[in-house]
Structures are given as structure tokens and as C-alpha cells.
Amino acid sequence: MNLRGKLNNHPWVYILNKLAALGLLVFIMCMYTILSTRFDLYEFTESLSNITFWGWICVYALMTTMLIDLIGYKWKKFTIKTSIVLHCILGFIIFIPFMGVNFYAMIAGSVGALCAFIYAFSYYFLVKKNRLAWTFLLVIPILLYIRPMDFTIKEGWTEEKTKSSFFAEFTRFNGKNEIPIALEKGDLVTTYISFKEKNGGGYGYHILDNNGELAGMTELDEPYEDYDTIAFQFKAKKSGIYRVVLTGDNLRGKIDVKWEID
The missing domain is CATH 2.60.120.380 (Jelly Rolls)
Structure with missing residues (x-):
């Protein structure tokens, strides 16, 4: 079913799939953090304490993906490949207004583009995996639950x-x-x-x-x-x-x- 059909018949399914894809992205980012800290749970929960950082990631991801879908819904239908490319572009350019055009902005933009790719791909993957989508809806609530825990x-x-x-x-x-x-x-x-x-x-x-x-x-x-x-x-x-x-x-x-x- 295309996006127009999803919005007309089951808009809540569309929203839940977007949130599930966000959960999968956050899950992958958390796995990277755990591996990079060598399974140091204290350092991991400290990284979760920056609510502003994680909040902006979630808000920007949802805003950009819905903007892309809205353009495709109103004016021009995108292929899956085009949609993923647009996600990557928006994930890359967000750092330029704040950091300018320099080496560090390119590195940050590349990471942002990778995260945007994972998010967009996750959405199209989870659309066909309803049970798995429900599982990843639990990721963010679980992280919010363990965030205050002290693993000292x-x-x-x-x-x-x-x-x-x-x-x-x-x-x-x-x-x-x-x-x-x-x-x-x-x-x-x-x-x-x-x-x-x-x-x-x-x-x-x-x-x-x-x-x-x-x-x-x-x-x-x-x-x-x-x-x-x-x-x-x-x-x-x-x-x-x-x-x-x-x-x-x-x-x-x-x-x-x-x-x-x-």
C-alpha cells in the first residue's frame, strides 16, 4: 500500500512505523555506544543523560522524514531510493548552519547522513515486519527507564x-x-x-x-x-x-x- 493509502486508511499505523524506525535507529546507536565503552554500563547510562542531544536527534528525524513524505504525498511521488537519498542529504546539511563548511562539519555531516540512511532504511524494512516494529517501539521507553540507574x-x-x-x-x-x-x-x-x-x-x-x-x-x-x-x-x-x-x-x-x- 502506498503512502496515500496508509494515511487515508490507517494514519496511526504510519505514525507507529515511523516511531518504530526511530526506535531501531536509537537501538543501533546504543549498541555502538555500548561496544565503544567496552560494555561499561555506567558510561553508557551517562551518555543517555544528555536528554537534549537525544531529543534533538529524535525530533529532527521525525520532522525531516514527515516533510519528505508530505512532499511526496502532495506533489511528487518518490521512489524508495530517492526518499533514502533525500534523508541522507538532510542528515548531512543540518550541521552546516551551526559549524560552517569545514572538516569537522564534513565529519559530523557524514555521521548524520549515515544515521539518516539507517532511519529511512529501517522504516521501509519495518513496514513489512509488523511484529518486529512493535518490538522496537519499546526501545525508547526502556532507555528512559534505565537512564537514571547508577551502575557505579x-x-x-x-x-x-x-x-x-x-x-x-x-x-x-x-x-x-x-x-x-x-x-x-x-x-x-x-x-x-x-x-x-x-x-x-x-x-x-x-x-x-x-x-x-x-x-x-x-x-x-x-x-x-x-x-x-x-x-x-x-x-x-x-x-x-x-x-x-x-x-x-x-x-x-x-x-x-x-x-x-x-
Whole structure:
């Protein structure tokens, strides 16, 4: 049945097939992410936390595919090959207004075109596979369900906390550990962090405000007692609970944190 027939007789089937194709595209992207992180579930769920990124992918995919179908419905009927090519073109050019014409835009555009190809091909494939289409409709709800889960791994973990310090020693730390600090509006926090790794594992840190957004901070050059690592400041724009987030990538060692509130 052609597009006109689908829209006239079963418009909801058309919409569900579009959503199923989107689910298949997201599934393939997630499989790539899992493989590239070597099945690190913490890193995978962190990649899902960027709702804006995934949201724009979904919205743009649905808008462009429906625009192409609308043109074919109203003015000129496209072959499947032509429709797929148009999807790829729109997947490529979306980056040019934001990045200009340069090497990085070409790389991003090529990735966008590949994703558009997968989406368009998935739609035409799933149209003939009704049961399979229903399966891929579940992909996005399942990802939204697992996104908030914390897959942090802590082995041999011991910690000590005070009102102005935190210390942890561990044999393996893969994920994140949050240190909550209650602040009043205008408080200036000076923080000192020492990572002492014993196995070459990765580590990092950032600050989240009371809304869960990244808080701006300024790195300092001043030393603090026997600290040989990072010193920085951030200011509380609103009263609430702020969090110093420590991250480890299969890290073994110690973390020592101290902070002063002015």
C-alpha cells in the first residue's frame, strides 16, 4: 500500500512505523555506544543523560522524514531510493548552519547522513515486519527507564567524612561519587582535590548546583598544605544542596577532598 493509502486508511499505523524506525535507529546507536565503552554500563547510562542531544536527534528525524513524505504525498511521488537519498542529504546539511563548511562539519555531516540512511532504511524494512516494529517501539521507553540507574562499581571502598572533608580509599572505582554541600546564596567555596591513582586509571570531577546543572568554577594556582593537585572555587548562585562529583574510570587509589566556605 502506498503512502496515500496508509494515511487515508490507517494514519496511526504510519505514525507507529515511523516511531518504530526511530526506535531501531536509537537501538543501533546504543549498541555502538555500548561496544565503544567496552560494555561499561555506567558510561553508557551517562551518555543517555544528555536528554537534549537525544531529543534533538529524535525530533529532527521525525520532522525531516514527515516533510519528505508530505512532499511526496502532495506533489511528487518518490521512489524508495530517492526518499533514502533525500534523508541522507538532510542528515548531512543540518550541521552546516551551526559549524560552517569545514572538516569537522564534513565529519559530523557524514555521521548524520549515515544515521539518516539507517532511519529511512529501517522504516521501509519495518513496514513489512509488523511484529518486529512493535518490538522496537519499546526501545525508547526502556532507555528512559534505565537512564537514571547508577551502575557505579566500588570495590574495597572505605571512606571518611567530616563537615569540610572527604577521604576514600579503594581497589576499584568505576563511576561516580557525590559529596553534598549545603550552601547559602552567595557562599564562595574553595575546594582542594587530590587524586592518588595506583594503576593508571582515569579520574575527573565537576560541580552540580541545586538544579542538577553544571556550576561554573575557577581553577586556582595556590597550594594548600601538602596538596599536589587541583584547587578551585565556585560560588553558590542560589541556596541549596550543591554536589562535588568525583568520577573514576577503573581507578585504584585514594581521593582526598577538602573545602572551605566563605
